[in-house]
Amino acid sequence: MSVHKEVKRVTTHVLSAMKLRGEKISMLTSYDYSMAKLVDQAGCDVILVGDSASNVMAGNETTLPMTLDQMIYHGSSVRKAVNRALVVVDLPFGTYQGNSKEALHSAIRIMKETAADAVKLEGGKEIIESVDRILTAGIPVMGHLGLMPQSINRYGTYSVRAKEEEEANKLIEDAKLLEEAGCFAVVLEKIPAELGKKVAEMLTIPVIGIGAGNGVDGQVLVIHDMLGITQEFSPRFLRRYLNLAEEIKGAVAQYVDDVKSKDFPNDREQY
Numbered sequence: 001m002s003v004h005k006e007v008k009r010v011t012t013h014v015l016s017a018m019k020l021r022g023e024k025i026s027m028l029t030s031y032d033y034s035m036a037k038l039v040d041q042a043g044c045d046v047i048l049v050g051d052s053a054s055n056v057m058a059g060n061e062t063t064l065p066m067t068l069d070q071m072i073y074h075g076s077s078v079r080k081a082v083n084r085a086l087v088v089v090d091l092p093f094g095t096y097q098g099n100s101k102e103a104l105h106s107a108i109r110i111m112k113e114t115a116a117d118a119v120k121l122e123g124g125k126e127i128i129e130s131v132d133r134i135l136t137a138g139i140p141v142m143g144h145l146g147l148m149p150q151s152i153n154r155y156g157t158y159s160v161r162a163k164e165e166e167e168a169n170k171l172i173e174d175a176k177l178l179e180e181a182g183c184f185a186v187v188l189e190k191i192p193a194e195l196g197k198k199v200a201e202m203l204t205i206p207v208i209g210i211g212a213g214n215g216v217d218g219q220v221l222v223i224h225d226m227l228g229i230t231q232e233f234s235p236r237f238l239r240r241y242l243n244l245a246e247e248i249k250g251a252v253a254q255y256v257d258d259v260k261s262k263d264f265p266n267d268r269e270q271y
């Protein structure tokens with residue numbers, strides 16, 4: 001008799017059932033095998049291979065330089081580590097806007113070459129043709145509205161979005177469009193909490209917030225921010241669960257001292 005216990009994988013259907021019963025959804029980013037393994041083992045429901053890899057892994061100022069090949073590299077590394085969580089990979093800037101055929105091609109490459117469960121795209125009405133086309137191939141799509149980092153050059157700042165009625169109304173219309181098209185969930189980034197709650201109540205699909213208040217169906221954070229690895233980024237919505245930057249620097253400084261003082265390696269640490 002096998003004692004191996006099957007892990008119940010998180011699917012898009014599991015997420016909608018969670019919304020229905022009022023269970024909040026946890027989501028974090030990961031970009032590599034080792035971190036994704038820990039995040040999955042700790043019970044996070046969704047792992048996003050975000051194009052925020054551009055900032056935290058590659059040191060770019062924006063997410064725009066990220067390429068499809070780089071997202072595939074990160075996505076396939078994460079996929080190999082994950083047994084339970086739903087794995088979502090971002091389509092990077094320039095691989096889906098304005099050309100639905102190219103969008104489908106990009107999404108298919110992500111699915112084939114990473115074995116991810118779904119893709120995420122930023123935008124509403126402007127990219128709905130791309131969303132529709134990707135969905136026709138049976139690829140689950142997560143939307144992303146509010147602050148859309150790939151559009152930073154249009155807005156010029158990373159400040160709170162949709163504070164004015166006109167932008168809030170457009171966001172609501174876009175969220176409805178994404179749901180009608182068949183997206184399984186939508187991320188809302190950096191918008192007033194009241195608007196986040198309104199959209200979550202209006203939609204039947206899960207709404208995951210990052211800086212969108214606690215009235216939404218789940219939360220997402222960038223793993224490097226919540227672990228305190230990044231130090232220069234401190235928006236109000238960020239809760240730091242560790243100060244890993246200090247821990248890592250302390251450990252590295254200790255190692256350097258031990259090497260210089262010839263304390264490392266000691267007799268038990270050599271052959």
Ligand code: KIV
Binds near residue numbers: 029048053187210222
């Ligand atoms: O790329 C990313 O990490 C994201 C999250 C901030 C939602 O899109």
